[in-house]
Amino acid sequence: MAQEIKVGRNATKEIDLNALHHNVKQIKRLAPHSKIIAMLKADAYGHGAVKVAQALTEIAALGVAHFEEALTLRRAGITQPIILMSSYLTAEQLQRACEENLQWVIHSTWQIHLLQQTSLNKPLHVWLKIDTGMHRLGFLPQEAAAAWQALQACEHVQKPISLMTHFACADDLNCPLTSQQIHLFNQVTAGWPGARSLANSAGIFAWPASHADWVRPGIMLYGISPFSGKTGAELQLKPVMRVKAPLLAIRTLPAGACIGYGSTYRCAEASTMGVIGIGYGDGYPRRAPNGTPVYLEGRIVPLVGRVSMDMITVKLDPCALPPIGTEAILWGPELPIETVAKATRTFVYELACQTGIL
Ligand SMILES: Cc1ncc(COP(=O)(O)O)c(C=O)c1O
Known part of the structure; x- marks a missing residue:
């Protein structure tokens, strides 16, 4: 009988769409209107x-x-309105955006000029972005009326114009800025x-x-x-991503042996180590220090030594050795991504985004 051979890379990620639907339900519960x-x-x-x-x-x-992200979704057959939050567009791309039924966030006067000067086969749905304190993109409050009037007067703009702003500190419950915004x-x-x-999420x-x-x-x-300081589970959310990688080797090393590049971890006694097939080339943060938790067969094991491009080492209990090939979980339902972000002093958004390669 032909043996099934697993193809692909060592590190992989699973996406749980049931968890995604659960989180949508939570959003609807929190913001029902x-x-x-x-x-x-x-x-x-x-x-x-x-x-x-x-x-x-x-x-x-x-x-x-x-723009390219929107086109990728359209090519995949996605038909809902798609809003370009921070896209640079040329006149040609603007025409294409219109044909593809995209919406565009307007934050600068160059965009209004482009809309005035580009012939479109139908008016474009736009969102006027007002900078109420984030000070990244948007018209300042004193500039907003002129921008709105210019868009109102533009025949290439669909009416009514949608309106938006973005929060700078909504995740800080004690910050007065959000109420002011x-x-x-x-x-x-x-x-x-x-x-x-x-x-955004914190606002919700x-x-x-x-x-x-x-x-x-x-x-x-x-x-x-x-x-920061709260996990998704504590907010009744369910993690959608699970990142995992197989146990590649089990090593017994003598007291005094140092692990990995830079020899940053020294075995105080004879130790059993496991090598797992994930590294910074897969999006696992290189700055993860000794002790960063990894989930392996029902228990948390500590990372030791430096993270390599495609491998990490963990300390194992010699009395409970999992078989080679066992999938370690770097984060997921078994080990919150927020815990790993905290241990590695990485912004949790960045940790998730960096796995795009998997
Ligand atoms: C304009 C805008 N709205 C909403 C969001 C979503 O923010 P969050 O992921 O914090 O919910 C972002 C994310 O950066 C954003 O740039």
């Missing part, structure tokens, strides 16, 4: 934008950063028709006054907490 723009930037935060979008047929709209946004846009959107959880017509969840969609 708002529609959802699912944020699929950076390949859905490393989870695979096409796979995630194909599972989110009940979600009203999708948000991406780049909500207030400023409401003040600036008072009397203007059009749908409004303010809330912590700032109900920001829910408005559309919420824009990113990280919570994937079961990850937007708050």
